Amino acid sequence: MVDLMIELQEEKTQAIAGLPYLSLQLGLNVTVAVQLKFARETLVLATDRFTQMPNVHPCLMGLVEHRSNVFWVLDLPQLLGFTPIDSTAIEIHIAILQIGGAFIGLGVYRVGRVVRFTEPEIVSPLELPKAKTPIELVPFLRGWVIQSEDVNGNLYVLDPEAIARHNFTV
Template structure:
């Protein structure tokens, strides 16, 4: 493995091959995404079952269900509820469902799965939990579902907030 030429970066001054140092990432892997209001959030990769893009007509609306729920979705034979995450967190901006595909993050804990419909995905990122701060200036409707936040830009006051997927799944708001 060490002698694999794929890792060679060139020949050193003394004529011996130089190898590329592989950096190990710091922190834990997280999925970063936006809700319709423009707020950015992250979820630990360990709490995510899968991420899918689904046509809105594949989500079946259920009469008399909570207004936070868009409906149900069949994922490989398993029916899961799909929620507008922004609305769940107290945002007034509703998810635009008049588009070709909706991004859905399927979270799971102890055999309970829920789809969180979001606006757009940023991508995966290694984030250091030691730099996580206590949330400041957050609405009361959002606070119980946050584990903390990272300050992205001090000048603009832009934060990346870390969600607690277990608290979201176990919330009493689903019964409303």
């Protein structure tokens, strides 16, 4: 009888470099990222689920109730100085962030994939003088990640806590 030899291969653990970030598309060539630890959920909501409020900051799209939580949804492109989300859109892509005990929804054109990079890869916007950063973006910006040549532009890295602290009075 032939002896059957089972060879156990050593499990190779692959070290994953960097922290995970959720990418959010704000326009054709504009992508931002927020650290994944703040993201609770992503979804697509019909605009009729938004409760519009009078006399609020223009980037506040409305209040949303989802899973027994009520939170504001922001037009993130508008807040950051880019072209606002189309007001006639039937559905809005939303990334729900939890900062402390509060929830906030970021309305975007499209929720992207999870990307990874390390803290040293985040470059200060001051170190990229050629970059045209909208002035509205600066208070919410942690920095940039320079992407490879096959990807258009650079990736803005946002500070979700700065967005949550922002005063949205009119």
